Amino acid sequence: VHTSTMADREERRFAEISRESVKFMAESSGVELGDDVAALLAEDVCYRLREAAQSSSQFMRHAKRRKLTVEDFNRALHWSNVEAVCGYGAQDALPFRSAKEGELFFIEDRDVNLVELALATNIPKGCAETMVRVNVSYLDGKGNLEPQGTVPTAVQSLSDDLLKYYQQITRAILGEDPHLMKVALLDLQSNAKIAALLPYFVYVISGVKSVSHDLEQLNRLLHMVKSLVQNPYLYLGSYVRSLVSSVMYCILEPLAASINPLNDHWTLRDYAALLLSHIFWTHGDLVSGLYHQILLSLQKVLSDPVRPLCSHYGAVVGLHALGWKAVERVLFPHLPAYWANLQAVLDDYSVSNAQVKADGHKVYGAILVAVERLLKMKALSLSQPAEGGSSGHTGSVVGAMGYRVSSPGLSPPPEPLSEAALGIASHLQAGGAGCPWEEWTPVPLPAMYCELYSFFGDSLAVRFSTGPGFGSYPPYAPSQLGEARKEAPGPASNPDTTRKMPQLTANLNISPRHDGSPRTDPAPSLTRSSTSTSSVQRSRSCSSRSGQRPAGLSRDVFPKARFTSPQAGIPAFTFLIGGRQMGRRCQGRRPFQTTFAPTPPLPAVPPRAYAHKLPVIGRVGRPVRRWACSCYSLHLPL
């Protein structure tokens, strides 16, 4: 039965075939049917189908399977003396498409070019031989001899060829010659015959823990992970768990290499985070509960104040890479608590703290990026169901996710706006003790924005108000936003009320140093801003106005600003980074409520060791794509 429309009856216990379908099929074979005949036929066909489905289930049961296959159904037909339906035996799921006009569903029946198939050069290799392997699972009824997730010592005895291959590949990847390594990685990515070696490679990769002092080696191992993950012929199975734990190690652990501030372990963490999300999106279904486990461990790191900031950074980029939902569930609720710690670090101006503070800025930047995307995606997800597929925004959607698309080397599937298949909700019950899974309720966007604004101040607002998704935000939102903010305690009548939304700070976009090198960021020129300075520019009224403003208008600002900038020479402008003075939930970040002095960056200042790492927070108006490119650029030693 190729086409079937679901009859819209009052009771639909079973799939039913309407009489229209029957007539349709009769017509296609050249028979005219009356209505009553068609109705009778339809009913009978439904019954026969149900009967066949019923009897096919016993073939499934006896084959000790859970999945009913086409073959089972055909056997049932065969035994009730009906011809089998041929052509649907493929293992792959058949795409079931719907035609827009009419409630019509059909299976795409593509033409197969037999000539091409017959003359194809890539003749499939025979499948691996069926074999029996034994292992002692439980000795004296107690315990697993072999802990879950470790590499079995001898799953298969390796042939000499495979052994040689293994040695060559590992030598090439971990060796000195970059060209050799490239070749090896490429082969690892496409070789169809290395299934037997998978456990060994996984074992090698699990060696990340022993080379944590060597960034280069770590990088190579991560690339090895990438190659294995991308190999279409490999079935990773439960090795995914092992790979993930290796990658997580690179993301989260205070690597020995990070002791030396000259080592760029940040890039490694970024790359590992991207890799993690890639593994998750492509192989996450192999291990149940993987998503939840990852989230839990990230959360654990984040909530552990003893951990160094680079670990926290890893947790944040990890969450960011896993998608905005993860950020919303884990990072956002945790932010108030975390903020205090970070604040303390950033407020400490002692020289001894310089290194830590630089790390703190790094974390700050990562959090900012994460929450901004959270806001953007959330707004987008709200607006999308609201107004179907307004084509005007599809472009901006792509833009919002631009960095994912453009991330070099990896092409994770576009992140769905809705919850992932392995949604968080399904794991809520399973959540471990001590984490706020249970009480989590989605925070409405305005409230979320308010809270975030209280942390980040304008550096956040800029992005939000001009963000591509915001224009399509439902109109009730701004008023809610206003209300929410009115309720905010604190300096209701203080100068904050007259603040302006600093759209114009988007001018920063025109920073002449848009080559992406933050090296000359005018860190030394930071001066404390007075509250009054910033307050002039921000106003609540303005914020709500900006919410209502059509997206197009707000976007105008950028190009203009952008193109004027080069002529501006050395621009003199104020530079707003920080949040506002008095937050609703906590103290605003004073040090970042700064105005850059209208002086050009002082080249005379000697670049400090960590200066090039200084936060990106100042470059707020920059399009996501560019930012991502600079900060998230993958360390590709190839």
Place this chain on the structure above:
Amino acid sequence: MIIIVNLGCTAAWWLARSPSSIIKGLSVWIRTNRVAGSCAVRVLFFFNLAHAHFILKMAAVQGGLVDANEEKDIKSEPANDTWANNNANDGRLPSASPGASAAAGAPEDQQTLLAVLQFLRKNKLTESVEILRREAGLPEDSLESKGADSSGAGSGGAAAAAGEDQPDVNVVLSAYSQQGDPVLYPVYYSGLKRFIETVLDCHRAELSQVFYPLFVHMYLELVYNNHESEAKAFFEKFCGDQECYYGDDLRILSSLSKREHMRGNETLLDFRTSKFVLRISRDSYQLLKRHLQERQNNQIWNIIQEHLYIDIFDGIPRSKGQIDAMSGSLAGEAKREANKAKVYYGLLKEPEIELPLDDEDEEAENEEGKPKKKKPKKDSMGSKSKKQDPNAPAQTRIPLPELKDSDKLDKIMYMKEATKKIRLGPDNLPSICFYSFLNAYQGLTAVDFTDDSSLIAGGFADSTVRVWSVTPKKLRKVKSAADLNLIDKESDDVLERIMDEKTASESKILHGHSGPVYGISFSPDRNYLLSSSEDGTIRLWSLLTFTCLVGYKGHNYPVWDTQFSPHGYYFISGGHDRVARLWATDHYQPLRMFSGHLADITCTRFHPNSNYVATGSSDRTIRLWDVLNGNCVRIFTGHKGPIHTLAFSPNGKFLASGATDGRVLLWDIGHGLMIGELKGHTDTVYSLRFSRDGEILASGSMDNTVRLWDATKAFDDLETDDFTAATGHIHLQDNSQELLLGTYMTKSTPVIHLHFTRRNLLLAAGAYNP
């Protein structure tokens, strides 16, 4: 083999030819084709009259349902084709009890015979009448008088003997044709419902049993009489009241809304032809009867009379829990009489083996450095087995193959191993080895180990059977005939010399079936392998040549399971045709056919003493059959889903069964009682196995776990209870958690087979299922 004979000559001829020694019963399948104007009769032989009876009823009902004009061969019941084979049974088992001359015994049987005679007479088959009468040893006048009776009474035409609890053919024929006002059906039903809800608590649970069969029959009656919308409304209104374990049946029922659908629907056929059995205490029954008579509720009363068999017992009404434990099968509970027959569940005496045992033993002992210890032990074992178990069948009750020298050697090996056996218990659990089938992309459907755990075989959905050697000893074929000629046949190691070293490999593939292989079984001597398949055949493979020796045809429909007898030679098979067959390897036709299940036979097991076989079925019952006479000696009900595995305890006293409902039930064979319920699995239980001494029961399931249960405790707890064997009403305590000794996860591998080695190491097998 279908025997369709034109009435008039051939039937009589055929009847005349049938050897009288085997006639224990006879039934005639009647199909009258009025359009054609001629009558065709299918003559079938049974050696069991009870079955004949059943078939007759079935035939009658069917005949009544089938419209005369549209008479066609409705999905010819597989049974027809094969029951006819039964004439092959004569003298197969030399020691078979001398067939009692016809059915003179039971009056019921006689009535059936009379009915048959009546029919033959009506169709002017005087010759056949004569012959049958002679064979059955009936006096001439008995027929006359009966015939006169019924022809006087039954003006409608067909007539049969009428027993008090036996509806005559006439009534069965018109089943469902009588009807009341369709609008009143819900009124009747809810009236009864109200009544039952208001009776005393102690009776309510018992009377509630009536709901389900009543509901189904009323619905079918409505459907049969073309009241489609009323039927649908009736279903909608009351289906929610039914017990949840009838869900599967209700789903099938609800899908059917037309009279035409009823034809050929097997589930319905079962429901119409077999009486739904209820056990109700006398008090409750009286209550119901009084109510219905007061209300003049004939509709319901008729259904109860026609389609329900109410097994009335004296005593306290059962509780809801007791009822729920026993119900759930397709046709209600088993009648109490069904489980009354004596079952010889004891073990056969082990043959005494004196052979070169001593020499070998000495060697073994010397190696171990304990020369003296073993002797007395061996003696004690011998003396123990010499004592005749009062519950054991006679040694020669069924003829068993004589032990060959190799068998004796194997027995010696077994005893030696047994002395090294680990004694298991709750504190001493077995180690588990898992045999994973890797790359079994074609689908692993069945697994078996040899008793000595040296070979493992897998049946696959791609029609192949693969055999692996688990020990370092490789699998070798026997040399070709030409090469065998060259061998020195006198040499000591001739058995070694006949093997062809060149063919040695770890595994062998057996090709031959044309459909998925659903059941496999090694012979106890490890020389043969049986496989049953979807293609309707059972194949016997030689493990010396790795070729197919015989294809046993007879089932004609998928054969779900097969198993060798523990003594070899015999094997049992069961499949979609609802008939279990007993075969001997050297006969191409079955020796016995066990019919009675109402749905597919899904699993078959031999009792350790080879005198009985147990079959589990999709009708959610387990039946125990006597190999000697083909009688069904036990019917166990209580499972709520198709039964997929059975296991006898090593002492032969108990039976364990596992079903799709994830529960394992334990049965006492001698008393015919359910004695335990093991809850824990979350998916179909596909394998069960007792440890060698029966202390531990291992169960393997689709839910990727192996669970171990304390069998000793489960059985002991019961023996201390006083058996309410008379009523068969057990009260099960829910102690699954206490009995569960351990749950062992596999790595994403459903457990489809379990096996205890001779030293009590547990082997589990399954295909890795990524």
